[in-house]
Amino acid sequence: MDIDQEHTKRSEEELKKEAIKEKELGNEAYKKREFEKALQHYDKAWELDSTNASILTNKAAVLFEQENYEECIKICEQAVDVGREYRADFKLIARAYGRTGNAYVKLNKLDEAIKFYGKSLAEHRTPEILAKFNEAQKLKVKHEKEVYYNPELSEKAREAGNELFKKNDFAGAVQQYTEAIKRNENDPKSYSNRAACYTKLMAYQEALKDCETCISLDPTFVKAYIRKATVEFLKKDYSKCLETCRTAMTYDKEKKHASEIQGQMKKCQAAMYQNSPESVEETIRKAASDPEIMKILQDPVMQQILQQCQDDPRAFREHLKNPTVAANIEKLMNAGILKTA
Numbered sequence: 001m002d003i004d005q006e007h008t009k010r011s012e013e014e015l016k017k018e019a020i021k022e023k024e025l026g027n028e029a030y031k032k033r034e035f036e037k038a039l040q041h042y043d044k045a046w047e048l049d050s051t052n053a054s055i056l057t058n059k060a061a062v063l064f065e066q067e068n069y070e071e072c073i074k075i076c077e078q079a080v081d082v083g084r085e086y087r088a089d090f091k092l093i094a095r096a097y098g099r100t101g102n103a104y105v106k107l108n109k110l111d112e113a114i115k116f117y118g119k120s121l122a123e124h125r126t127p128e129i130l131a132k133f134n135e136a137q138k139l140k141v142k143h144e145k146e147v148y149y150n151p152e153l154s155e156k157a158r159e160a161g162n163e164l165f166k167k168n169d170f171a172g173a174v175q176q177y178t179e180a181i182k183r184n185e186n187d188p189k190s191y192s193n194r195a196a197c198y199t200k201l202m203a204y205q206e207a208l209k210d211c212e213t214c215i216s217l218d219p220t221f222v223k224a225y226i227r228k229a230t231v232e233f234l235k236k237d238y239s240k241c242l243e244t245c246r247t248a249m250t251y252d253k254e255k256k257h258a259s260e261i262q263g264q265m266k267k268c269q270a271a272m273y274q275n276s277p278e279s280v281e282e283t284i285r286k287a288a289s290d291p292e293i294m295k296i297l298q299d300p301v302m303q304q305i306l307q308q309c310q311d312d313p314r315a316f317r318e319h320l321k322n323p324t325v326a327a328n329i330e331k332l333m334n335a336g337i338l339k340t341a
Contacts, residue, residue: 019049023058030062038062053083057096069103076100094123101132110140145185154183158190165193170200188217192224199231207231220251229264233271239293239331241268296328 026041042059049055056079063072079096082088097120104113117133120126161176177194180187191214198207211228214221225248232241245265252258296302305325308315320326 015048016052019045019052019055022048023052023055026055026058026062030058030065033065035062035066051082051086053079053086053088053096054092056082057092057099060096060099064099064103064106067106069106072103073100076103090123094120094126094129097123098126098129098132101129101136105132105136105139110136110143114140145182148182149184151184151187154180154187154190157183158187158193161190161193161197165197168200170197173197174201186217188214188221188224191217192221192227195224195227195231199227199234202234204231204235222248222252222257225251226257226260226264229261229268233264233268236271237290238268238272239290293331296332299328302328 022041022045026038026045029035029038029041039059039062042055042062045052045055046059056075060072060075060079063069063075076096076099080093083093083096097116101113101116101120104110104116113136114133117129117136120129121133157176157180161173161180164170164173164176174194174197177190177197180190181194184190191210195207195210195214198204198210208228208231211224211231214224215228218224225244229241229244229248232238232244242265245261245268248257248261252261302325305315305319309319320329
C-alpha cells in the first residue's frame with residue numbers, strides 16, 4: 001500500500017468515526033424530540049459516510065414523527081438500497097421495511113403497509129412487526145366491510161334470495177343471502193333465511209351456525225329457534241330439539257308460532273319413543289359425544305340417585321320432586337339412556 005492509499009484509508013476511517021459522532025448527536029436530539037436539530041446531525045453524518053444505512057433509518061424515524069410520511073418512505077427505500085449494496089445487517093433492512101409499513105398505515109394505504117410488514121418479517125421476524133402486520137390485516141378487513149356496508153342493497157339481496165328460495169333454487173338463494181350478510185352483517189333475518197337454505201341442502205352444521213349467529217344478534221328471534229330445532233331433529237339430537245322448542249315457546253309471547261313449535265315437539269317425541277332399530281351401542285356412542293349427558297352421568301350425586309331408583313323404583317317418584325334432578329332424568333330419557341316401562 002502506497003502513502004496516498006494509506007492516507008485515503010485513514011481519511012475514510014476518520015470520516016466514518018465523525019459520522020458516528022454526528023449520528024449519536026442526532027439520536028440525542030431525537031430523544032429530546034428536537035427533530036429539526038436531529039435532522040441536521042443525520043444529514044451531516046450522511047455527508048461524512050454515505051455507506052451507513054442506519055443513518056437513513058434514523059432520519060426516517062424523525063420524518064415519521066414529523067408526520068412527513070411520504071418522505072419517510074422515500075428515505076427508507078434509500079436505506080434498503082444502500083444496505084443491500086454494502087451488505088448491512090438483515091435486521092437493519094427489516095427495520096427500514098417495518099418503518100415503511102408504519103408510514104403506509106398512517107397514509108391509510110393498508111395493502112402497501114401489509115406488503116412491507118411482510119417484507120420486514122421475511123428479513124427478521126419480531127413480535128412487534130408481526131403484531132403490526134396482523135393489526136393491519138384486521139384494519140383492512142374492517143375497512144372493506146365499512147366500504148361494502150349498505151343496508152338497502154342488503155335488503156334487496158335478501159329479497160332476491162327469498163324469490164329464489166320459493167323457486168327451490170336453494171344454492172342460488174344461499175348466494176343472495178350471503179351477499180345480504182356481507183352488506184349488513186348485523187341483520188339477523190339474513191342468517192335465519194340462509195339457515196333454511198342450508199337445511200334444504202342438508203348442510204346441517206352451516207345451518208346450525210347461522211341459527212346461533214341469528215340468536216346471538218336477536219335472542220328473541222323465534223323463527224331462528226324453530227329452524228335450529230328442525231336441524232337438531234334431522235340430526236336425531238332429539239333432547240336438544242325439545243329443549244330448543246321449549247326456548248322458542250318462551251319467546252313466542254303472542255303464540256304466533258305455537259302450532260309449528262308443538263308440531264315439531266310431537267314429531268320429536270314420537271321419534272324418541274317409537275321402536276327404534278338403534279342399537280344399545282349406538283345410543284351409548286351418541287351419549288358419549290354429548291358433553292351435557294356425560295356431565296350428568298359422571299355426577300356422583302346423580303349416580304347415587306340412579307342406583308337408588310334401580311334398587312327401589314318407589315324412590316324414582318320422590319327424586320322427581322326435585323326440579324334439577326327431574327330435568328336431568330328427562331335429558332337422560334330423551335337421549336335414550338333411561339327407558340320407561
